[in-house]
Amino acid sequence: MKDNYDSFYKKSSKKFKKYEFHGQGRLVAGEKPNFFEYLKKFTNKNFKVLDLGCGSGELTLKFSPFLKEIVGIDPFDDYIKSAEKLKKETDIKNVIFKIADGKNLPFEDEYFDIVFSSRGPLSANNDFIRESFRVLKKGGLMIEETIGEEDKIELKKIFGRGQNYPYQETKLELVKKMLAQCGMNLVKSKYFKYYQVYSSINDVIETLERAPIIPDFDKAKDKSYLEEIDRKLNKKGIKLSNHRLFWVAEK
Numbered sequence: 001m002k003d004n005y006d007s008f009y010k011k012s013s014k015k016f017k018k019y020e021f022h023g024q025g026r027l028v029a030g031e032k033p034n035f036f037e038y039l040k041k042f043t044n045k046n047f048k049v050l051d052l053g054c055g056s057g058e059l060t061l062k063f064s065p066f067l068k069e070i071v072g073i074d075p076f077d078d079y080i081k082s083a084e085k086l087k088k089e090t091d092i093k094n095v096i097f098k099i100a101d102g103k104n105l106p107f108e109d110e111y112f113d114i115v116f117s118s119r120g121p122l123s124a125n126n127d128f129i130r131e132s133f134r135v136l137k138k139g140g141l142m143i144e145e146t147i148g149e150e151d152k153i154e155l156k157k158i159f160g161r162g163q164n165y166p167y168q169e170t171k172l173e174l175v176k177k178m179l180a181q182c183g184m185n186l187v188k189s190k191y192f193k194y195y196q197v198y199s200s201i202n203d204v205i206e207t208l209e210r211a212p213i214i215p216d217f218d219k220a221k222d223k224s225y226l227e228e229i230d231r232k233l234n235k236k237g238i239k240l241s242n243h244r245l246f247w248v249a250e251k
């Protein structure tokens, strides 16, 4: 179970090269949260920051003017190559991209002021939280945008499986438990819910190939579920829920 997250992105990074989530759906209800604006509230020109699971580095670069140094790590070279390419198109000097696994970070203890993750692996399991804790200074912050337990629940019900489904505990309860195990204090948290309409089943398929909603999703093997989604949910488009959790914790 623990390795699902990595293996999903290994396959997806080879296929798409760049982590680009267009959010194929059209927003029809609710508020789409802005993690960049949220992060900005915690910036300081003296801070050294780690972006855990930076993908192709858009957010890492965008955040860099507000900090002393920012390192973006991701285990997949296709993503890091696109991040480096993007960096070359700018004159940004305080960003480093590195191929690295969030469970085994190539940094000394208490190096960073902030470790953040934008829909990355931070709270995917305890190994990531423990390792991030190690590289975080005393008083430093972990900040994450992660996926809530109700995300794409309509699809998970049809597949009968999915990320954190069926859930016994909410994502926030799981995060709290993991933080307590390493003695981090949860400072704040906020859930967001919004709805998007996907114009066709192909847009839904692309979403499932780009994000680990159904971690072992296979277009061919899962054909009958896709047909069921199209039959039951497609009413001039397929309306799906998005559920996000933002949280901040202090060491």
Ligand SMILES: C[S@@+](CC[C@H](N)C(=O)[O-])C[C@H]1O[C@@H](n2cnc3c(N)ncnc32)[C@H](O)[C@@H]1O
Pocket (backbone or CB within 6 Å): 005, 006, 009, 010, 013, 019, 052, 053, 054, 055, 056, 057, 059, 073, 074, 075, 076, 079, 100, 101, 102, 103, 117, 118, 119, 120, 121, 211
């Ligand atoms: C949903 S993407 C988010 C990318 C980027 N943070 C963004 O917001 O655009 C999740 C990222 O986590 C990365 N990831 C997967 N396994 C990882 C691991 N073991 N250590 C660090 N990052 C990992 C994936 O390669 C992917 O780039």
